[in-house]
Amino acid sequence: ELEKNIYDAKHATLVDDVTVDDTMDNNANDHIENENDNTLSTSATQSTQTQTQTQNQNDDASNNNALNDKENESKNEEIGEGKSDGDLKVIYQFFLPEFNKKRVPLSFSNDEFIAARITRNAVLIHDVKRFHYKSNNIIGKIDIANVAAVVVAPSKRYRTEEERKPQDSYFVAVFAMPKNNKAATVTIYEYQYSLAMNKKSNTTKVFSKISQRAFYGVDQCELLWDPTNSFHHNLLAIASSDVDTSGKSYYGNQTLFLLSSRNNITVKVPLAEKGKMQDVKWHPYGKEFVMIDDHPQKITIFDYKGNEVKSLGKYARNLIRFSRDGRFLWCGGFGNLTGEMTFYDWKEIKNDKKMVLGYNTDDACRYFQWGPDAATFLTARLYPYMTVDNGFRIYKYNGKKVYEENFDRLYQVAYRPNLKGVYPQRSVSPGARSSGKSIPKPQAKKRYVPPHMRAAQAKTGGGGGRQRG
Numbered sequence: 001e002l003e004k005n006i007y008d009a010k011h012a013t014l015v016d017d018v019t020v021d022d023t024m025d026n027n028a029n030d031h032i033e034n035e036n037d038n039t040l041s042t043s044a045t046q047s048t049q050t051q052t053q054t055q056n057q058n059d060d061a062s063n064n065n066a067l068n069d070k071e072n073e074s075k076n077e078e079i080g081e082g083k084s085d086g087d088l089k090v091i092y093q094f095f096l097p098e099f100n101k102k103r104v105p106l107s108f109s110n111d112e113f114i115a116a117r118i119t120r121n122a123v124l125i126h127d128v129k130r131f132h133y134k135s136n137n138i139i140g141k142i143d144i145a146n147v148a149a150v151v152v153a154p155s156k157r158y159r160t161e162e163e164r165k166p167q168d169s170y171f172v173a174v175f176a177m178p179k180n181n182k183a184a185t186v187t188i189y190e191y192q193y194s195l196a197m198n199k200k201s202n203t204t205k206v207f208s209k210i211s212q213r214a215f216y217g218v219d220q221c222e223l224l225w226d227p228t229n230s231f232h233h234n235l236l237a238i239a240s241s242d243v244d245t246s247g248k249s250y251y252g253n254q255t256l257f258l259l260s261s262r263n264n265i266t267v268k269v270p271l272a273e274k275g276k277m278q279d280v281k282w283h284p285y286g287k288e289f290v291m292i293d294d295h296p297q298k299i300t301i302f303d304y305k306g307n308e309v310k311s312l313g314k315y316a317r318n319l320i321r322f323s324r325d326g327r328f329l330w331c332g333g334f335g336n337l338t339g340e341m342t343f344y345d346w347k348e349i350k351n352d353k354k355m356v357l358g359y360n361t362d363d364a365c366r367y368f369q370w371g372p373d374a375a376t377f378l379t380a381r382l383y384p385y386m387t388v389d390n391g392f393r394i395y396k397y398n399g400k401k402v403y404e405e406n407f408d409r410l411y412q413v414a415y416r417p418n419l420k421g422v423y424p425q426r427s428v429s430p431g432a433r434s435s436g437k438s439i440p441k442p443q444a445k446k447r448y449v450p451p452h453m454r455a456a457q458a459k460t461g462g463g464g465g466r467q468r469g
Contacts, residue, residue: 092131102222103149110155113166114139114193118147123174125191139196142189142207149175151223153233153261157420168194171210171261173235175221183214186221186237188261211264213257215239226304228286234304235259236280236289256280256291258306267306272298278318283346284326292317292331299331301349310350315439316340323374325425328357328397330377332368339363342439343377343399345428357428358399358436364389371415373423376402383409397426398436 096105097120108115108128115126125140153171158164170191178184188210196206215221224236240254254277256269271277275295282289288309291300299312316333317340323329329344339362348354367380380392391406392413449457 092134092137104151107150107152107172109152109170110157111164111166113155114152114170114191116150116152116172118150121145121147123147123150123172125172125196127197139193140191140206144174144176144187146177146179147174148177149221149223151225153225153235154227154229156231157229166193166197167231168192171233173223173225173237173259175223175237178216178218183216184218184221184239185212185214186223186235186239186257186259187212188235188259190261210261211259211266213237213259213266215255217241217253218255224280224282226282226286226289227284232261234286235261236282238277238280252276258304269302269306279320281320281322284322284324290320290329290331292320297333312344312349312355315342317342319368321368321370321377322346323370323397324372324420325374325423327374327425328370330368330370332362332365334362334365339365341379341395341399343395343397343436345433354433356436356439357397357433359439360395360399360401360437362393367392367413369415372418374426378413378415380410380413382413383411396432397428398432400432400435400437 094117097118106115106117106126112128115128117124117126122141122143124138126137127139130137151173153173155167155170170193172189172191174187174189176185176187190208190210192206192208195201195203218239219241221240222238224238226234226236235258237257237259238254239257240252242252254271256271256277258267258269269291272294275293275297278292278297280289280291286304288301288303291302292298293300294314296314297317298314299317301309301312303309312331315331316337317331318337319330319332319334321330321332327346329346329349330341331344332341333339341360341362343357343359344355345357362379364381364386365379366382366385367378369378370376371378375397377395377397378392379395381390383390389406390408390410391404392410393401393405394403395401
């Protein structure tokens, strides 16, 4: 039996019918409430407050729940056969050439006018409005040998539903695997939507190649479009292979290229030879991106042309998360690292004295998420990745822990989603900036001093050598 609990992340209290003791520090709670008045008053007047949903398991299952499960299974079988359950019905289905959990089967444009998918050696473009016409919803096809992935670039966002209309053309990024001693390729195509929808047009050439990059020794690629609200976009192509045939790296082979929908110029972003690239993320404004690579790990900021803007230093970090409004940056080190976390103020990212808002440590977490209002950050230890010490913690944007909840088994935790722009961009309060912890300085390594030299070293004042008991 699964229990669902609703929490108010702003005040770290349970707002569902289930009763839970409030373990939040009162001083920390007062600190949040006494924050910037304009920001809080705006958030308080809105009817939707930031909430988190958690699910925990109870080992005792009742017979009634078992009967309900059987009824739900029979309903799902009927839906799979094409029958409807109320308003729910299958309008379109297709078969995948292969299943890859890291790849979206159907890539929609933001305005939901088109959707792209791959078949064997081809990319198909669907008219979303005509999905229920099974034999008449394909409005574009391009043959690409050994195609493995396709991603539609973000379309321009409109403020109101009345302003929403399809673009004249869309950009799609396509990755094709190597075949017959040919290189793998990443290609940006422009799809002419208005031309494809024009019934009077006799041309079938609705795809035009904008940019392409070839890779050797690559067996997979991740495609990341920038999230800018414009027609043209930049693309990060992260090509990699598990085995480095040159033998230079234990972590395999990795290359990072920057492509653009504006021209055919491609830029290779330099990667360190010593260590693996850990993570890379676009800033929500799409003008810069952050990358963690090297060993020890180095955090670097690049602009949209691939030029290095700033280095944030070398710390044990392997994860990057931006707040939705782009004001705050979180970098954490988890997995086989020590669980250190750094909170940055992106507005002051070039100011060495003000860019770090706070520091903290956590352990064994598998899930990380900023709140929709950027006021808090969530970490969670989930089952079955961790069979003990399941739970979640909520941190303020300066790294101060404000709430913690533990469970026997925690399967999922998430903030209630909100539309972009519901919450205004936060400003950092003076109290939050001054109360955050600073990043601890790395301790200098002490060299070993042999026993017969320790007495002489002590007389000369050269202490600090490591002694063995």
